Amino acid sequence: MEMKKVYMDYSATTYTKPEVLEEMIPYFTEKFANPSSKFYSISQEPIAAINNARERVAKAINASSDEIFFTAGGSEADNWAIKGVAFANRKKGNHIITTNIEHHAVLYVCQYLEKQGFEVTYLPVDEQGLIKIEDFKNAIKDTTILTTIMFANNEVAAIQPIKEIGKICKERGVIFHTDAVQAIGHIEVDVKEMNIDLLSIAAHKFYGPKGIGALYIRKGIKLDNLIHGGGQEKGRRASTENVPGIIGMGKAIELAVSHLHEEKERLTNLREKLIKGVMERIPYTKLNGPTGENRLPGSANFSFIGLEGEALLLSLDFEGIYASTGSACASGSLDPSHVLLALGLPHELAHGSLRLSMGSGSTEEEVDYVLEVLPKIVERLRNMSPLWEDFVKKGEK
Structure with a gap:
């Protein structure tokens, strides 16, 4: 089979869509004015564009x-949410879940x-x-001020029972933060319905x-600033606005939500x-994470008995397949994934893991190529x- 170029690491990052880039470009060039310089008219267009992007992001999560x-x-959003709530509410309690x-x-x-x-x-x-x-209900104490539980896991694609967690937090008066980085634009997210x-x-x-x-902060939630300086973002997050980035984010989230289903x-x-092809063609393989509706649509994580993940990635790269062993942020580490160890995998199996994540550019032909090459x-x-x-030798085969 002819070698192809197959990107299977959309959970690590995606490309910027042409329509997104097209909206961003003018704000690098002719519409470059600082939106904080409000006393001259050329700042009004960037200000209006930021407001429009803010509305697009808000609409995507209700x-x-x-x-x-x-x-x-x-x-930064994770750091701000967790540190901000912890330090602003430490007189009420000091417990985080x-x-x-x-x-x-x-x-x-x-x-x-x-x-x-x-x-x-x-x-x-x-x-x-x-x-x-x-377990979550039993963990809540009188001193609990914050729960921070990710919406969907970046390695094994597990989608947590966010609506149930939100309901319990509201009933118990605990602030609820979720890292929804892997979820937004891929599955339904409604901050009101999910509390x-x-x-x-x-x-x-x-x-x-x-x-x-971005960080969504429900009205009335008390948290300290993370970055101090100017008065941007209503005085809550100092730094000259990244206008092209903000515009791009607004367009991208609008596109993602409009095609979500x-x-x-x-x-x-x-x-x-x-999943079916890998499990049928490669013996002694374990599928990591949940099945069915509790898994993100485009992601699968496998462990292969008797393999090291790094050697597997290098061999796939040689065949034009670009994948991951887990989080891109930790890819320089030789330690086994903390996520897979938490799932109960032994070290040797956690070392031999492979995450294949698909996205907008993925096709059946690419899946066929992976299923031809990987075994x-x-x-x-x-x-x-x-x-x-x-x-x-142990006779386990």
């Missing part, structure tokens, strides 16, 4: 435009806050990557530009074809692997 605050990305499969932009913030005197409960997940609602108080967004996950994100169905079909690579690497040899 919020009000004055509840949307632009950031430099999802990690999260999970042990969060993105490091949440986990590392929680670990930082523990050093500042906060108490953090890290909820376990089951073998599919989902929390148990009873979400704070929600993090990153544009580059839904065909917008990198370096721009048909794209969700298309990617779910591709995902199921991929041969796995077989070749297993024949060279001491891990596989040990597995065979």
